[in-house]
Amino acid sequence: MQLLVVGALLSPGKRTVTAALRVLGLADDPRFGTFHRLLSRARWSSLQASRVLLNLLLKTFVPSGPLVLGLDDTIERRTGSKISAKGIYRDPVRSSHGHFVKASGLRWLSLMLLTPIPWAHRVWACPFLTALVPSQRYNEQRGRQHKTLTDWARQMLRVVQRWCPGRKLIVVADSAYAVIGWLSDLQQGQPITVITRLRLDAALYDPAPERAAGQMGRPRLKGDRLPTLASLIHDPETRWERVRLRRWYGETNREVEIVSQTAVWYHNGLPPLPLRWVLIRDPQGKFSTQALLCTDLLLSPVQILEYFVQRWQLEVTFEEVRAHLGVETQRQWSDLAIARTTPALLGLFSLVTLMAHERWQGHEPWVRHAAWYDKTLPTFVDALAEVR
Incomplete structure (x- = not known):
């Protein structure tokens, strides 16, 4: 597993198992099948890995106080008859108010920690828990009850609440989660703030006005x-x-x-x-x-506005993992490997942030410059270059 992680960080192109082996000089290793089985068959829990990653992020960046979380979904464009959980969705990048574009692929719901990064001097969205949201047709073909996007979001937030007892959760999301029933459910028990x-x-x-003494009928x-x-x-x-x-x-x-x-x-x-x-x-x-x-x-x-503006960092993270960590270039066909690989690649964004933060504790971060782009603050590309 450590070799796969290192290979995924060093690979310049597609994030396949074979690409990770080649960049490590293991193209002639006869045990190459073992690396594939780590994703498609081996027994290990992605949920427990998410919990470990969240604990590392909290210990490093948010040791106390409320947790500001970003919640958003993204489409991984995949085609092929063996990609069983795919569906047809609205493409949020290519569509507009007057133009509708459909995309075939997998829908992922990602929960990210919104936290200031000291050396970047801005807030970053660090993914730590990502779940596959199968299409309705996929569930109907298998006789399963279909879970909507808000059902998955409710379950993920309650899991994080159990992982972090006593910590207040503040969640920022887009208009897809402005649902009365879903918002009301999150106010039961220990409430979760949603913006x-x-x-x-x-x-x-x-x-509703206060009920008068002796008033008959149902309360308003x-x-x-x-x-x-x-x-x-x-x-x-x-x-x-x-x-x-x-x-x-x-x-x-x-x-x-x-x-x-x-x-x-x-x-x-x-x-x-x-x-x-x-x-x-x-x-x-x-x-x-x-x-x-x-x-x-x-x-x-003002606090509500400042929290909500941070939601844009989720879109930045989705773009970074596609451009630099190879999301949408993996080629697994096994259902279990598909469910594990994309969350792992998103988690690599947070892992790179943690590793760069550790290395830059003793000295100023190195920022890459170009004649046509004068950059003063480090970005994810600089953090990834430092880790490599």
């Missing part, structure tokens, strides 16, 4: 209906507050205008969800007005 986008036409209400679930967030955008009585954020998407010290309030999000047949909503407007007019929700009513609007 995600909110529809501008969401049905928001005042909290909600109060009076509130105006939609879309109507507040053009309401001249809306009082916008201008705040300055330390970090925005590719910018620093960015000014935005916000308005925030608490409410209850309710839909027939679903439990009422207390939340804090934040409406964001750009005084420069570079992006359209949008809304966020947070299930923790005590977080300030």
